[in-house]
Amino acid sequence: MRDADRPSRPASERTRVRRLPARGCYEREQIHAILDATPLGHLGLVDGGQPFVLPVLQARVEEQLYIHGSAAARWVRLLADGAPACLTVSAIDAYVLGRSVQKHSVNYRSVSVLGCALPIEEEDAKRAALEAFMERILPGRWAEVRAPDERELKAVAILSLPLAESAAKIRTGGPNDLERDLGSAVWAGVLPLRSATDEPLADPSLPAGVPLSESILALRRRIEAG
């Protein structure tokens, strides 16, 4: 069965959006689009009853989220031992500016994935997963640079979290001002936000004449295009 032919998944009891259910959406295309647009994720873990939230880079490969870290990191060992995790990816698209304090908000897109993130152990599978991870975040770069040797591959852990239990939450549009505030003379609307880049900075040790890589030019174009 091709990826795109699968039905969107139903919300589980744990991922169903309880507040403002109109903002919940369980369509897989939307979940994929949000994850693919925002490599920064926040990984939640429990250690001795205390929650911890770590920033991680995440990359979706079909129905898995890959994350990576040092093989020696405590959070990697916790996940490898089967600790339940939550990975959330969020981006703010706009400030929403209403005519009353209460009607201020942000437009955002967010996905949360619940499950276990297990390390990929076998060497060939791990190398392939690392390549897929990098290819998602920075397409074309893998082919431009030196591949990891055996020791480098050993030092990194790459973990795979299935998207099976995931949900998106999205807010779009302008302020939902109350009828009674519409006559107010204050400006209301949205201030759109986006990511932008500045000029790439070459490493001081780079010899003169080495051109900017194709992969970096393409990444920059993609970020600037939103």
Place this chain on the structure above:
Amino acid sequence: MRDADRPSRPASERTRVRRLPARGCYEREQIHAILDATPLGHLGLVDGGQPFVLPVLQARVEEQLYIHGSAAARWVRLLADGAPACLTVSAIDAYVLGRSVQKHSVNYRSVSVLGCALPIEEEDAKRAALEAFMERILPGRWAEVRAPDERELKAVAILSLPLAESAAKIRTGGPNDLERDLGSAVWAGVLPLRSATDEPLADPSLPAGVPLSESILALRRRIEAG
């Protein structure tokens, strides 16, 4: 004692950065600057052994982080019951592009705060906290728009998480390429990222001639200035 005169706090056993300790920093000015620059936070909670990570807006007011939500939300009730929390704020400043797969990274700033986030219950204190919250995220806006009435104030919860147990993690600079890769003919360096805005969009119901508010012009300038 004035705020700025307090010494930076020592890392607790739980917030000490274990991996790559050179990236850990516990200086309160840096912690404040990171929190103040990035209103999007990720709140970690445990419910029945499962971690959950929610996107929230956060605003620092002196040595407290304020977050808000619907008074009826499940996560708000969990926090009000004293559930331990972790709030992490992260921003990516650049892609770091090395000459080998392993030497790719991102420059980022991140703060994690551990503790309990308790609701501010008393009406005057809650109103003041909500104003301070909004003043941090969108200075000047409170004075421009209608203040919350009693019912609106009741519907919102505002919670306060002390910064007592917090730590920052920061990566800056270019790729740390290996000596043996420096002769490679591939481009290496960093691609800086930043936030930008697009033209504000007025609400369709806004009468002609209402000028853009000062607070929104100032917010826009602040975002564009980085």
